[in-house]
Amino acid sequence: MATEQHEDVLRxxxxxxxxxxxxxxxxxxxxxxVIEKSKRGELPLKRLASQTLAEASRSQYRSSERxxxxxxxxxxxxxxAFPETFARVLSVRSAGLVASFASARVVALHLSCVVLxxxxxxxxxxxxxxxxxxxxxxxxxLEATVDDASRSQQxxxxxxxxxxx
Numbered sequence: 001m002a003t004e005q006h007e008d009v010l011r012x013x014x015x016x017x018x019x020x021x022x023x024x025x026x027x028x029x030x031x032x033x034v035i036e037k038s039k040r041g042e043l044p045l046k047r048l049a050s051q052t053l054a055e056a057s058r059s060q061y062r063s064s065e066r067x068x069x070x071x072x073x074x075x076x077x078x079x080x081a082f083p084e085t086f087a088r089v090l091s092v093r094s095a096g097l098v099a100s101f102a103s104a105r106v107v108a109l110h111l112s113c114v115v116l117x118x119x120x121x122x123x124x125x126x127x128x129x130x131x132x133x134x135x136x137x138x139x140x141x142l143e144a145t146v147d148d149a150s151r152s153q154q155x156x157x158x159x160x161x162x163x164x165x
Contacts, residue, residue, distance in 0.1 A: 009033050010043060010051055017067035018058045027067050034071070035078050045082050048075060049089040056107040057100055065107055069114045076118030083119045086112070087134035094137040098144040105145045112138050 013030035016023050037043040052068060059065050075082045090112055097108050116134060 009037060010048065013071070014051060014055050014068075017071070018055055018060070018064045021061050021063035021067055024067075031067075031071050031074060035074055038075065038079055038082075045075075045079060045085040046089060049082065049086040050093070053086070053089055053093060053108060053111065056097065056111060057104040059103075059107050065110060068107075068111060072111055072114045073118060076115055076122075083115050083122075083134075084128065084130045086115045087130045087137070090137045091133045094140045098140055102145055105141045109138060109141050109145070112141070 009030060013027065013034050016027050016030060021027070034043060034048065038045060038048055052071060055064075055068055059068065072086070075086075090108070097105055112134060116131075116138070119128060119131065119134075
């Protein structure tokens with residue numbers, strides 16, 4: 001029951017960020033509560049990373065993405081173990097994201113860059129063992145996104161050839 005309440009706060013935050021991004025006051029309040037619950041161990045970091053990353057496919061507004069990036073930046077600043085957790089979740093989910101919409105991949109890349117930036121600016125420096133895993137996942141997403149233009153061109157050529165025949 002307690003875990004459901006913590007997930008409800010996270011779900012409320014993510015829904016507000018994605019569906020009602022103009023409600024900044026509510027979003028900031030939810031964000032603060034989510035970070036505090038994560039600090040106390042009431043909300044697992046893996047769930048926070050996984051559900052935030054899942055919102056990449058639902059995010060339609062720039063302001064929604066901005067709220068998600070702010071959540072990740074705050075999580076990285078307040079929760080020392082969060083960047084590693086996020087990197088591992090991204091690595092596991094990268095295959096699904098590669099097969100997803102281009103916009104979802106771009107949002108996921110932007111979110112991962114927030115985590116990478118936080119890790120590089122952290123006092124420990126970039127010597128974390130999980131950093132190559134994060135960079136590899138980012139590379140897979142970037143390669144899939146770069147291929148979108150050529151894939152679109154091939155589909156257009158195929159459609160044109162079909163019309164000409």
